[in-house]
Amino acid sequence: MDSARTPVIDGELVRRLVAGRFPEWAGLPVERFPSGGTVNAVYRLGADLAVRLPLTESGAGDVALERQWLPRLAPHLPVAVPEVLGHGEPAEGFPWPWSVYRWLPGENPRAGALDDPVALAGDLAGFVTAMRSITLPGAPRAHRGGPLGLLDAGTRAAIAELRLLPQEGVDCDAVTAVWEEALRGPGRDGPEVWLHADLMPGNLLVAGGRLTAVIDFGCTGRGDPACDLFPAWNPLPADARKVFREKLGVDEPAWRRRRARTLSQALIALPYYRNRNEAMAGNARHVVREVLAETG
Known part of the structure; x- marks a missing residue:
């Protein structure tokens, strides 16, 4: 519940960030992914990628944590976990590091509506x-x-x-x-x-x-x-x-x-x-x- 000011994040900002840091992905469509989360904004980048941007300064610390530990934890776990494919840095007025991940398909489970x-x-x-x-x-x-x-x-x-x-x-x-x-x-x-x-x-x-x-x-x-x-x-x-x-x-x-x-x-x-x-x-x-x- 971070009280730090949240930067304005929209599809245009994401396009500029991606184009500046990862020109090989600059032409891919960008679409906001609806989420109830409060720490990160998530955008689809093409069909296979996701851009994840922290919404708060405290959330920005999670970016470094995941970059360090996800590759080391993943081999020990029985299901998929996020795979960091690109490390973004502050730019275009966005003050914190951000990441590009491989898109993971699936839906969030909903209480009262579980199949099994x-x-x-x-x-x-x-x-x-x-x-x-x-x-x-x-x-x-x-x-x-x-x-x-x-x-x-x-x-x-x-x-x-x-x-x-x-x-x-x-x-x-x-x-x-x-x-x-x-x-x-x-x-x-x-x-x-x-x-x-x-x-x-x-x-x-x-x-x-x-x-x-x-x-x-x-x-x-x-x-x-x-x-x-x-x-x-x-x-x-x-x-x-x-x-x-x-x-x-x-x-x-x-x-x-x-x-x-x-x-x-x-x-x-x-x-x-x-x-x-x-x-x-x-x-x-x-x-x-x-x-x-x-x-x-």
């Missing part, structure tokens, strides 16, 4: 298992991989804000109880592992009901192994959630810890995005409902 939720749960568990097994040295700190207690102040502030928004229908007493129960539990109970750390539906691609790619590794790094369980509550329904948990062998303390972390992210996102980004707000509402249904 149980199979997708197995695919997601396989991806998380593969991430955890990576032993590449020198890993950065995952953006969301720290102790649960670091989120306490922000979570309670969000709950207080939601109490002033009764139209959202959030049972603030119930979510507070879930949060406080997790805080009373044990902290991380195993070694830190490699995480994607942002396995939201917008960062997953599916085709024929199966996971085909995972994108946006801007939060990746080492952290609490509980931190890659977000798909359990979005987009997976309860029966597939059980399969996901069983395949990962998640014990009850870790499950409660990640459920609370996922809930925290949703609670903080909802009041912020409710009038800014309907996709993000919708994801947040869904997570709150799923968590309370599981714990109620």
Whole structure:
């Protein structure tokens, strides 16, 4: 939720950037790709390429992170991940580095509209298992991989804000109880592992009901192994959630810890995005409902 000024990005800017840095691609058509994301703007470049430009200064740091780690992570993972084909630098008034990727086909999974939720749960568990097994040295700190207690102040502030928004229908007493129960539990109970750390539906691609790619590794790094369980509550329904948990062998303390972390992210996102980004707000509402249904 970066407050830095977002530069004006449009197709004409993308054409100028591409022509100046990659003249071999200058004649390809440019088309904005609709996305609910808040960190990057994505443009199709011809049929096989995508241009990804950060929308904020903090998002610009993700560009360097992906350039460094994606080529090293990709061989260890069971599905496709973004492949950086070109490194763009600040130009034409655009202040940050940007990248050209190979286009990855597929659609974002939508809760309530999955073709094969149980199979997708197995695919997601396989991806998380593969991430955890990576032993590449020198890993950065995952953006969301720290102790649960670091989120306490922000979570309670969000709950207080939601109490002033009764139209959202959030049972603030119930979510507070879930949060406080997790805080009373044990902290991380195993070694830190490699995480994607942002396995939201917008960062997953599916085709024929199966996971085909995972994108946006801007939060990746080492952290609490509980931190890659977000798909359990979005987009997976309860029966597939059980399969996901069983395949990962998640014990009850870790499950409660990640459920609370996922809930925290949703609670903080909802009041912020409710009038800014309907996709993000919708994801947040869904997570709150799923968590309370599981714990109620």
